[in-house]
Amino acid sequence: MYISNLKINNYKNIENADLFFSENINCFVGLNGAGKTNLLSSIYYLSACKDYFNIPDSSNILKDFDYFIIDGYFTKNNSQERVYCGVERDRGKTISLNGKNYRRYSDHIGYLPLVMITPSDTMVIHAGSDERRKMLNYMISQFDRTYLTYVIQYNKVLENRNKALKQMRENNRIDELTLEMYDVKLVKYGNEIFSVRKNFMDNFKDLFQQYYTIISNNDEKVGLIYSSQLNDSDFQDQLTKSRNTDLVAGHTTVGIHRDDLEMTIDGRSLRRSASQGQQKTFIISIKLAYYEYSAKTTGIKPLLLLDDIFDKLDAKRISKIIKMVSADHFGQIFITDTNKARIDVFLEDILSPYKIFSVSYGQVQLQYEKTESN
Numbered sequence: 213m214y215i216s217n218l219k220i221n222n223y224k225n226i227e228n229a230d231l232f233f234s235e236n237i238n239c240f241v242g243l244n245g246a247g248k249t250n251l252l253s254s255i256y257y258l259s260a261c262k263d264y265f266n267i268p269d270s271s272n273i274l275k276d277f278d279y280f281i282i283d284g285y286f287t288k289n290n291s292q293e294r295v296y297c298g299v300e301r302d303r304g305k306t307i308s309l310n311g312k313n314y315r316r317y318s319d320h321i322g323y324l325p326l327v328m329i330t331p332s333d334t335m336v337i338h339a340g341s342d343e344r345r346k347m348l349n350y351m352i353s354q355f356d357r358t359y360l361t362y363v364i365q366y367n368k369v370l371e372n373r374n375k376a377l378k379q380m381r382e383n384n385r386i387d388e389l390t391l392e393m394y395d396v397k398l399v400k401y402g403n404e405i406f407s408v409r410k411n412f413m414d415n416f417k418d419l420f421q422q423y424y425t426i427i428s429n430n431d432e433k434v435g436l437i438y439s440s441q442l443n444d445s446d447f448q449d450q451l452t453k454s455r456n457t458d459l460v461a462g463h464t465t466v467g468i469h470r471d472d473l474e475m476t477i478d479g480r481s482l483r484r485s486a487s488q489g490q491q492k493t494f495i496i497s498i499k500l501a502y503y504e505y506s507a508k509t510t511g512i513k514p515l516l517l518l519d520d521i522f523d524k525l526d527a528k529r530i531s532k533i534i535k536m537v538s539a540d541h542f543g544q545i546f547i548t549d550t551n552k553a554r555i556d557v558f559l560e561d562i563l564s565p566y567k568i569f570s571v572s573y574g575q576v577q578l579q580y581e582k583t584e585s586n
Contacts, residue, residue, distance in 0.1 A: 213286060213288045213324070213513060213514070213515070213543065213544070214233070214515070215255065215258075215285065215286050216232065216235070216285050216287060217230070217231065217284070217285040218230075218255065218282070218283070218284050218285075219231075219281070219283040219284075220280075220282055222273055222279060222281070223273075223280040223282055224250040225247050225250060225573070226250055226574045226576070227574060231578075233544070233546075234565050236544065236545070236564040236566055237538075237559070237566035238544075238567050238569065239547045239558075239559070239568045239569065240252075240569050240571050240576070241551075241555055241570055241571065241579070242550065242570060246572050247571050247573070247575075248519070248571045249519050251546075251548075251571070252328060252330075252519050252548060253265070255326070255515065255517060255546065256517065257297050258295045259323075259324040259515070260321065260350075261314075261321070262317075264330070265332070269304075270301050273301055279298065279300045279301065281298045282297040283296050286324060288324070293309065293324075294309070295320075296308045296309075305317075307320055309323070318357075318360055318364060319357075321354070321357065322355060322357055325510060325514035325515070326514050327499050327506070327516050328499075328517040328519065329499045329500075329516075329517065329518050329519065329521050330520070330521070331492075331520055334492055338483055341473075344472055344473040345472070347498075348409060348473060349363055351506075352408060354506055354510075354514070355506055355510050359404075359405065362404045362405050363401075365401050366401035366402055366468070366469070367469070369397045370464055370467070373391070373394040373398065373464055374462070374463045376391070376394065377458050377461075377462050377464065380459055381460070381462045386455060391451075395448065395452075398451065398464075398467060403442070406440055406447075406468050409440070409468070410440070410443075413436070413438040413473075416436075416501065416502070416505055417436050417437075421434055422501070423504075424494065426532060426536065427497055427500075427529055427532045427533060428529065429528060432477055432490075433477070433478050434476065434477050434494060435474065435475065435479070436473055436474075436498070438473060439471065439472045439473070440470075440471045441466050441470060441471075442468060447466075447467065450467075451467070489524060489529065493529060496533065500533075503516060503542070504541070515544050515546070516543070516544070516545045517546045518537070518545065518546065518547045519548050520548050520550065521533070534557075538562055559582075562582075565584060567580070
């Protein structure tokens with residue numbers, strides 16, 4: 213799968229762009245703030261129906277305009293596909309596939325698989341458990357749409373149960389029948405989510421270790437451990453035993469909404485003991501391992517978006533990543549960097565076609581194209 217043409221109007225700092233890409237490697241070079249990341253984020257929008265950095269839709273509209281449009285033309289399984297995203301300041305968002313609007317954006321998730329890596333990704337190490345669950349949910353949802361449906365339904369039931377608990381606390385009484393009704397649904401969806409998460413992590417962790425070992429070129433043992441209350445006992449039993457606690461708290465205190473991913477290096481907390489380089493290598497390894505996992509699971513190579521990932525990495529790790537992503541098992545790749553010389557080093561041994569674009573103040577121009585003949 214690859215994107216051949218991308219049209220942008222009034223998105224972030226990009227007023228107009230009409231870009232035709234290489235099926236292999238595309239590089240965006242420019243100063244910080246020029247708009248390189250915005251180009252990657254626009255491609256991400258067409259896959260995930262939202263901004264990578266969770267900026268509200270209307271806040272992505274270029275100043276003094278009332279709308280933005282992102283229009284992408286893809287080739288998938290030898291078929292031409294058009295994905296359109298339009299946001300109007302007062303009328304909301306429209307996502308369509310081949311001219312047909314989606315009623316639910318969740319129906320589009322996973323249709324255009326994509327892996328994006330940015331410098332801000334290391335924040336997931338230091339953030340609360342909800343950010344690590346979001347990362348886990350996104351990875352699984354790319355190839356398992358039923359899982360995404362379970363997560364959406366679980367969160368709806370959880371929200372309603374929490375509202376009921378607050379009312380019960382205010383009235384100082386427990387409505388057992390109401391809680392039982394919510395518990396049946398929570399257990400149904402929660403057990404399904406737990407099973408999928410556990411199976412995914414059991415199959416993913418060794419692949420992640422392999423990528424970390426290759427990039428770091430050392431014997432550090434990294435850990436990505438799925439932590440869940442459902443590992444300890446039956447979910448229904450936990451909900452029943454926690455009812456009084458839930459009433460006092462005014463919310464549900466047990467369940468898969470409290471799951472976490474424990475990140476370690478040589479048995480120690482990654483957050484407390486790892487260097488910036490180790491933390492960045494950890495996250496890049498997760499993303500690249502997930503790329504391979506997704507490609508093998510779906511039979512489709514995701515788009516790979518690398519946003520300024522070489523910063524704060526030593527030359528050896530950069531070299532490992534470059535050799536890895538230029539291998540045949542990766543598909544279409546987009547790379548941003550402020551350092552043109554570093555991009556030139558990356559591309560000097562690349563035999564396949566590629567394009568280099570210069571980016572300045574939201575303006576994008578093709579700077580160089582390598583074809584099969586040159």
